[in-house]
Amino acid sequence: MPKTSLWLSPSCPSHPKTEAMDAALLPNRFQSWFAHRGWSPRPHQLQLIDHLSAGHSTLLIAPTGAGKTLAGFLPSLLELEARGKRKAGAAGSQGVHTLYISPLKALAVDIARNLEAPVSEMDLPIRLETRTGDTPSHKRQRQKTNPPDILLTTPEQIALLLSDPASERLFASLKTVVLDELHALVTSKRGDLMALGLARLRKHAPGLRTIGLSATVAEPLDLRAYLVDQPDPGTRALAHVVEVSGGAKPDVSILNSEERLPWSGHSSRYAMGDIYELIKGHNVSLLFVNTRSQAEAVFQELWRINADTLPIALHHGSLDVGQRRKVEAAMAAGMLRAVVATSSLDMGIDWGDIDLVVNIGAPKGASRLAQRIGRANHRMDEPSKAILIPANRFEVLECQAALAASRRGDQDTPPLRKGALDVLAQHVLGMACADPIDPVALFDEIRSAETYRALTWETFEKVLSFVATGGYALKSYEQYAKLKKGKDGLWRIAHPKIAQQYRLNVGTIVEAPMLKVRLVRSKADGRRAPIGRGGRMLGEIEEYFVEQMTPGDTFIFGGEVLRLEGIRENEAFVSRAKTDNPMIPSYMGGKFPLSTYLAESVRSMLATPGSWHALPPQVREWLEIQQEKSVLPSKDGLLVETFPRGHKNYMVCYPFEGRLAHQTLGMLLTKRLERLGARPMGFVANDYALSIWGLGDLSLLFSSGKIPLDTLFEQDILGDDLDAWLAESSLMKRTFRNCAVIAGLIERRHPGQEKTGRQVTVSTDLIYDVLRSHEPDHILLQATWNDAAEGLLDISRLGELLSRIQGRITHTGLPRVSPLAVPILLEIGKEPVYGEAMDALLEDAAEELVLEAME
Secondary structure (H helix, E strand, O other): OOOOOOOOOOOOOOOHHHHHHHHHHOOHHHHHHHHHOOOOOOHHHHHHHHHHHOOOOEEEEOOOOOOHHHHHHHHHHHHHHHHOOOOOOOOOOOOOOEEEEOOOHHHHHHHHHHHHHHHHHOOOOOOEEEEOOOOOHHHHHHHHHOOOOEEEEOHHHHHHHHOOOOHHHHHOOOOEEEEOOHHHHOOOHHHHHHHHHHHHHHHHOOOOEEEEEEOOOOOHHHHHHHOOOOOOOOOOOOOEEEEOOOOOOOEEEEOOOOOOOOOOOOOOHHHHHHHHHHHHOOOOEEEEOOOHHHHHHHHHHHHHOOOOOOOEEEEOOOEOHHHHHHHHHHHHOOOOOEEEEOHHHOOOOOOOOOOEEEEEOOOOOHHHHHHHHOOOOOOOOOOOEEEEEOOOHHHHHHHHHHHHHHHHOOOOOOOOOOOOHHHHHHHHHHHHHHOOEOHHHHHHHHHOOHHHOOOOHHHHHHHHHHHHHOOOOOOOOHHHOOEEEOOOOOEEEOOHHHHHHHHHHOOOOOOOOEEEEEEOOOOOOOOOOOOOOOOOEEEEEEHHHHHOOOOOOEEEEOOEEEEEEEEEOOEEEEEEOOOOOOEOOOOOOOOOOOOHHHHHHHHHHHOOHHHHHHOOHHHHHHHHHHHHHOOOOOOOOEEEEEEEEOOEEEEEEOOOOOHHHHHHHHHHHHHHHHHOOOOEEEEEEOOOOEEEEEOOOHHHHHHOOOOOHHHHOOHHHHOHHHHHHHHHOHHHHHHHHHHHHHHOOOOOEEOOEEOOHHHHHHHHHHHHHHHHHHOOOOHHHHHHHHHHHHHHOOHHHHHHHHHHHOOOEEEEEOOOOOHHHHHHHOOOOOOOOOOHHHHHHHHHHHHHHHHHHHO
16 A cells, blocks of 8 residues: 555544545545545545535645645546546647645655555546756646646746746636645745736636645634635635644653753754654654754764664755755655754655654744644644754743643744735736736736735836836836837837746745855865866855855765865865864854744743743753842843943843844844943844843943933834934845845846856845935835845834833843853854864853853
8 A cells, every 4th residue: 555644544534424425526436546445535625625616715724634635636636537538639628727836846746746646546537747946947848838637836837837928828727726835835925926826827717716725824814815816905805714623632742851951052962862862762753953054963963973874864955956856755765764854844745654753943933843743643643743852941941832832732823924016026027928918907916816905006006117117217227128018008028038037037035145066076195176077966055155165174065074175157166075073054044033922932931930840950940040140031021131241241131032123123222322322342132132232331321220221122213223224234235135136126047147146246236225315215125125124124023022011121230140141142252163163162151151140
């Protein structure tokens, strides 16, 4: 029997009502296929068939292992079976019947592998194929003229297909779109691109039905609105919903290590021995980390202690696609004991033999934890097993909060986002590549998407003007003229090469500038191999990381120690090396923010000593000494501690609102303290706390009332102070760069070549300065501010914090550092030292601070 828990668990119980519905709804070959395995369809799967047959778009919310994927595909399989084999040239039979959209390329490939088995076993007259960025170009071209019945793909590929003049013919007979892991898709710009794509698909296929699949949903109404056409801006239309309750509660615990728990850091190095023993004690383990650099470090350390030579693999998005596919295939075949992975594998992958999920580091969100736990077991009626490995003492609190949320079944997925304007600009150009556009008709079509329902005609006109000419300040430059208006009032692309450029640059994921990593052979005598005689491709690494290195430096990548031999064009040539202290590549934007929900739970835990009994003794003692030496943060207020150390004075506050909000607050407080004469020198922030240090006596300034804390943390800090900081900050230029690339103002890729990161930066920085001076209301500057406010700066969360703490700020002046302040002080002045040297430095610094705090 094939391993295909994509469908149903053999342990699925029969229900009398379900059996009666089977006879009414399922053809003989489907009933026989289920019966042959001793399975029976679940009620929610049959409900979805009923909804779709009535023409209703539907959101299915069901726990992992409940057969969501089968539910999503069953209506299409039944319809295609009833249609029979395609007849060459028959009307309505030449297009795609069903689109399956996945946020992950690996997920689309995995679903295809699982779907092929039942299609073949039931001898269904169905052809299915995948289409991702990894699909060969000749196959993608053939899919346009000879499309499969079911196409498993990604939002970017849908945008590409819709930009083709033949898209109407391709999608005219489209019946169903299945959106898997919908909660993960709609909270990003990829979700905006998909929403616009759905609006165009509905135009090509007016009777289109959509199915949303999700296991973790905090706001079902948002997802139900996303799935359907919104014809009236004043009334929110909603899809139907099928919600499945029940399922076995997951078996989740927190590692209780005998090793000393670190005060700071994110490596979890202290627990590697424990993790290795967990791998040995289970058949197959999936180890999740939060960043690609952590994945490399954890994998390397596990191999170092792998005395039993267990087959352990590495999987993250920067590795070569061939390497990733090998790992996925080996995992599916049961050849591995463990895989160290990032979020590249935390959704939907169907490996039913995984019996343990290990989350290394705090999960940062209750829904993310639930998603990852669901990768174990994949059977609804048996508990998934997971263990959390906190990297430091504050993370113990966060893991405890996540564990409590898991036991309650709470979710904290972000709310539906407002559609981004740079994505809208990209979409407008794509639609012009397909056909001449009528502005009024396109505006109405765009507003039918839930995330763009509030779009105004004035804003749309600005976006259209930008796409056509670059906007007022840039319209005299020919390279920005992409659309021309005809006498018939329709807008057309100015030249065929515009369409070619669009298709090379489509998408909303703006990676940091990358260099390909190519392996060269080392000479037997130790001399370096000639650059240019490269071997196989290992993957990609961020340009800025390599720029810090010189030939001969070593680093870890793909689980190997490599020596940099040199750089030529967009490739870094490397050879294998042996060293005890290689560098670990770092990646921009890799860290998840701490969710608001977990932050609130951590504050509540700190303020409730009666809940500490569940904490490890080391952590409980830490908090008890804090209670003795200082005070504990309250649930709704803000604790501010001040103390001298060395020749400086320190302020530490504990908002627990995540690194992004804390970094923004640190910048603003530093500027305000400087204006008030406190002579600040710098600040540092992590997910839990913020520290500012300087030469002025902060304890005296606060206790004397010369700087009232309520005034320091006034909400007006988000007004002029924020604007002044942003005017000087490189953050806005970096954000503008991303928006400019997505909107098509700057094109990274050209036929046969790609701009370097430096070239893109120079181009966008010049344009940014021009627009700020001559067109400050430019649509891209507006998009940039929206991105910064909602993402990089976390303005809304910061505003809620400042509002919550008014009148609830507690100041404690101390003679020395407090136990709770030790972790944030260890973040100050970290040098880019890697491997054991970094651990040793941190341990020495921690010992000194801990002794001081405990005096």
